[in-house]
Amino acid sequence: MNYFSSDFKLGILGGGQLGKMLLYETRKYDIYTCVMDPSEEAPCRIACNEFYTGDLMDYDKVYEFGKKVDVLTFEIENVNVDALEKLEREGIKVYPSPATLRTIQNKAKQKLFYVDHNIPTAPFTRFAYTNEIHTALNNNSIDFPFVWKSAQFGYDGKGVKVIRTYSDLDDLPNVECITEELVPFKNELAVIVSRNTKGEVVTYPVVEMEFHPTANQVEYVICPARIDPVVTEKAQLVALKVSESFQHTGLLAVEMFQTKNDDILVNEVAPRPHNSGHFSIEASYTNQFEQHLRSILGLPLGHTDSKVGGIMVNLTGEEGHTGKVVYQHIEGIMKMEGVTPHIYGKKETRPFRKMGHVTIVNRDIDRAREIAEEVKNTIKVVAAKNI
Amino acid sequence: MNYFSSDFKLGILGGGQLGKMLLYETRKYDIYTCVMDPSEEAPCRIACNEFYTGDLMDYDKVYEFGKKVDVLTFEIENVNVDALEKLEREGIKVYPSPATLRTIQNKAKQKLFYVDHNIPTAPFTRFAYTNEIHTALNNNSIDFPFVWKSAQFGYDGKGVKVIRTYSDLDDLPNVECITEELVPFKNELAVIVSRNTKGEVVTYPVVEMEFHPTANQVEYVICPARIDPVVTEKAQLVALKVSESFQHTGLLAVEMFQTKNDDILVNEVAPRPHNSGHFSIEASYTNQFEQHLRSILGLPLGHTDSKVGGIMVNLTGEEGHTGKVVYQHIEGIMKMEGVTPHIYGKKETRPFRKMGHVTIVNRDIDRAREIAEEVKNTIKVVAAKNI
Numbered sequence: 001m002n003y004f005s006s007d008f009k010l011g012i013l014g015g016g017q018l019g020k021m022l023l024y025e026t027r028k029y030d031i032y033t034c035v036m037d038p039s040e041e042a043p044c045r046i047a048c049n050e051f052y053t054g055d056l057m058d059y060d061k062v063y064e065f066g067k068k069v070d071v072l073t074f075e076i077e078n079v080n081v082d083a084l085e086k087l088e089r090e091g092i093k094v095y096p097s098p099a100t101l102r103t104i105q106n107k108a109k110q111k112l113f114y115v116d117h118n119i120p121t122a123p124f125t126r127f128a129y130t131n132e133i134h135t136a137l138n139n140n141s142i143d144f145p146f147v148w149k150s151a152q153f154g155y156d157g158k159g160v161k162v163i164r165t166y167s168d169l170d171d172l173p174n175v176e177c178i179t180e181e182l183v184p185f186k187n188e189l190a191v192i193v194s195r196n197t198k199g200e201v202v203t204y205p206v207v208e209m210e211f212h213p214t215a216n217q218v219e220y221v222i223c224p225a226r227i228d229p230v231v232t233e234k235a236q237l238v239a240l241k242v243s244e245s246f247q248h249t250g251l252l253a254v255e256m257f258q259t260k261n262d263d264i265l266v267n268e269v270a271p272r273p274h275n276s277g278h279f280s281i282e283a284s285y286t287n288q289f290e291q292h293l294r295s296i297l298g299l300p301l302g303h304t305d306s307k308v309g310g311i312m313v314n315l316t317g318e319e320g321h322t323g324k325v326v327y328q329h330i331e332g333i334m335k336m337e338g339v340t341p342h343i344y345g346k347k348e349t350r351p352f353r354k355m356g357h358v359t360i361v362n363r364d365i366d367r368a369r370e371i372a373e374e375v376k377n378t379i380k381v382v383a384a385k386n387i
Numbered sequence: 388m389n390y391f392s393s394d395f396k397l398g399i400l401g402g403g404q405l406g407k408m409l410l411y412e413t414r415k416y417d418i419y420t421c422v423m424d425p426s427e428e429a430p431c432r433i434a435c436n437e438f439y440t441g442d443l444m445d446y447d448k449v450y451e452f453g454k455k456v457d458v459l460t461f462e463i464e465n466v467n468v469d470a471l472e473k474l475e476r477e478g479i480k481v482y483p484s485p486a487t488l489r490t491i492q493n494k495a496k497q498k499l500f501y502v503d504h505n506i507p508t509a510p511f512t513r514f515a516y517t518n519e520i521h522t523a524l525n526n527n528s529i530d531f532p533f534v535w536k537s538a539q540f541g542y543d544g545k546g547v548k549v550i551r552t553y554s555d556l557d558d559l560p561n562v563e564c565i566t567e568e569l570v571p572f573k574n575e576l577a578v579i580v581s582r583n584t585k586g587e588v589v590t591y592p593v594v595e596m597e598f599h600p601t602a603n604q605v606e607y608v609i610c611p612a613r614i615d616p617v618v619t620e621k622a623q624l625v626a627l628k629v630s631e632s633f634q635h636t637g638l639l640a641v642e643m644f645q646t647k648n649d650d651i652l653v654n655e656v657a658p659r660p661h662n663s664g665h666f667s668i669e670a671s672y673t674n675q676f677e678q679h680l681r682s683i684l685g686l687p688l689g690h691t692d693s694k695v696g697g698i699m700v701n702l703t704g705e706e707g708h709t710g711k712v713v714y715q716h717i718e719g720i721m722k723m724e725g726v727t728p729h730i731y732g733k734k735e736t737r738p739f740r741k742m743g744h745v746t747i748v749n750r751d752i753d754r755a756r757e758i759a760e761e762v763k764n765t766i767k768v769v770a771a772k773n774i
Contacts, residue, residue, distance in 0.1 A: 307695045
């Protein structure tokens with residue numbers, strides 16, 4: 001098929017910031033794009049050829065949209081898989097496949113998948129409903145502390161909670177869930193794997209999530225991870241094994257823990273461009289969005305090496321600020337060496353809302369880390385009315 | 388002014404491939420954009436917030452369009468400068484300024500400007516009409532061979548011809564023109580200078596245009612130029628002097644000759660993103676399009692160093708091919724290391740039509756040059772019906 005002609009249509013479910021960054025790359029290749037998103041004001045609206053509004057969980061909407069395109073992909077996991085399956089049966093190329101997505105969408109299924117494929121992951125227990133956890137605690141089949149995870153729709157940090165006492169269970173929804181042993185870890189790592197329709201596979205370098213020393217929040221995504229080469233290699237191999245097990249098409253972001261004993265445990269995966277790969281826009285020979293396109297279109301995969309070291313800082317709304325957004329001191333960070341802000345185009349800020357990200361690149365990763373800290377201390381995402 | 392909000396509107400005259408690449412960057416900063424182009428099918432149409440069709444030489448169209456925006460820029464020099472002047476008087480920020488553009492639009496004025504500002508340039512003679520050249524030849528005030536250049540609308544290689552005999556003059560239009568001494572040169576070089584509204588200035592590394600050994604055509608734009616550091620420094624200083632003389636805002640691409648004696652002569656300038664700066668998308672810390680935006684919005688200028696060596700190859704239509712375009716063997720070049728094709732989105736190819744470009748990046752510029760040659764020997768821009 002000639003992708004570089006107007007005869008071909010690529011469909012993207014979801015029109016948020018990931019879709020927007022994917023669309024930059026379709027423009028570079030002049031690929032014709034159709035996007036569906038529930039919001040009339042989705043960031044993708046102005047960068048695609050055809051835009052549709054529709055609920056991504058609505059069977060009919062997803063099916064109708066999918067019938068318009070040749071290849072269908074998504075920038076968010078919460079889409080109607082039944083519709084994707086029907087589309088696939090009717091000859092639309094859906095990447096990643098509905099089968100991959102169905103396993104990943106449900107965290108209990110995802111964990112069982114790791115066990116079935118001998119992929120190391122933290123020990124866990126499945127529950128049909130949250131209120132069954134009390135019984136398990138009573139008969140000592142699980143112990144405090146543990147992590148509670150909703151099986152479905154856990155996207156973006158929601159649906160995860162550390163449980164230390166009975167009272168922590170009180171506010172949880174009574175849904176299908178898992179509990180997971182709270183594994184003490186040295187580092188949280190991630191590897192992005194890309195696999196094209198021909199089964200060719202490449203991996204990006206291992207990245208490291210650096211946490212805030214007191215708040216339990218990722219502050220920096222650092223590429224390459226500043227870890228022992230032996231651990232780097234182990235993380236790469238585990239990521240490749242996960243990829244091989246899924247036989248996915250497109251990107252697969254594999255999030256992992258490096259335990260105190262330097263074991264690697266898979267935490268979870270995302271079958272799409274991922275926050276942990278944003279550094280690649282400025283730092284890599286081929287960025288993750290271009291790589292995803294190459295993969296799902298069956299094109300040769302691009303080189304995943306870095307030109308320079310890269311660090312990503314998320315731009316999130318300040319606490320106490322809700323309303324029309326202002327990026328305070330953005331000019332201050334633009335003066336710094338190798339700093340690129342990415343503004344997602346959301347009009348309103350709210351506390352902790354992801355409003356953009358900033359990439360810092362430098363030949364010297366330690367210098368990049370210093371500049372990243374300056375960035376973090378300078379720019380603030382605030383509400384216009386509060387300043 | 389808060390550029391990163393929907394209260395601000397940036398206007399771009401011209402919606403071609405340069406505008407399209409500029410729009411990628413406005414998306415990164417979520418800047419609201421309006422574009423006007425004569426063609427309904429302009430590549431920019433789907434990446435801006437508001438699109439208008441209109442002749443860029445039409446006073447009323449340009450004026451009406453300009454009144455809608457806060458800052459107005461252009462991706463092509465052939466725009467109505469009278470309208471820009473009126474807009475500027477009425478408080479619209481027009482960058483580069485109409486005064487800069489007026490000087491550059493007319494090649495005779497541009498050459499006189501260099502002379503007035505002690506900027507080295509090849510000796511030339513002005514003519515109100517081409518047919519006056521005969522008189523000058525007859526009374527020996529000029530000699531064969533020389534270069535004839537139309538004073539106006541010489542964009543994109545049109546309006547330039549090497550004249551070796553009287554018969555070469557026959558087909559030329561009878562217009563305002565200049566004749567220029569044919570200077571034997573070792574290299575054609577270029578430097579992109581960017582100057583923001585605050586008068587801050589940065590320069591990109593010197594690039595070299597490598598010509599085809601027999602056809603008189605630029606094959607590769609190479610950054611950094613493989614020349615003596617003394618010449619590099621001289622070229623940088625000349626470019627800075629040109630920039631200082633124009634007091635432009637935004638990018639200024641300065642094209643120069645390195646003579647047999649290693650003198651630098653200014654050939655011509657373009658006050659906008661330029662073909663000679665396309666390598667910067669993949670190779671530089673800040674690409675030329677982002678730099679232009681930073682400049683015209685009065686933001687801090689970005690670093691112009693390269694992460695890696697970069698070479699650009701233009702993708703032009705093959706001889707003998709006219710019709711619906713196919714990028715033959717594009718997958719072949721996508722397999723090569725550090726290769727990124729940029730497809731401009733023109734539906735029809737014609738012999739020598741600029742259909743895109745390819746960037747090759749590598750830490751080793753000599754290796755990049757080898758890969759660039761493989762690229763050139765692999766991809767072909769052909770018509771669908773001929774294959």
